[in-house]
Amino acid sequence: MAIILRLDRVMADRKISLKELSEKVGIANVNLSKMKTGKISAIRFSTLNAICRALDCQPGEILEYRRDD
Numbered sequence: 001m002a003i004i005l006r007l008d009r010v011m012a013d014r015k016i017s018l019k020e021l022s023e024k025v026g027i028a029n030v031n032l033s034k035m036k037t038g039k040i041s042a043i044r045f046s047t048l049n050a051i052c053r054a055l056d057c058q059p060g061e062i063l064e065y066r067r068d069d
Contacts, residue, residue: 004064024054
């Protein structure tokens with residue numbers, strides 16, 4: 001099972017930079033960068049909530065489930 005973060009795609013769709021999102025959400029650029037590149041293994045619901053609020057999106061737009069084959 002793999003959960004994939006699609007933060008990069010949603011940010012591109014919304015035309016928002018990492019710096020802008022960082023300021024809106026209150027999370028350091030380096031941490032958002034790790035999320036954007038998929039280099040994290042967990043995300044807090046409070047963080048997901050803040051990102052969804054800032055990007056005006058649903059969690060399903062950011063998270064994707066893929067089965068392991």
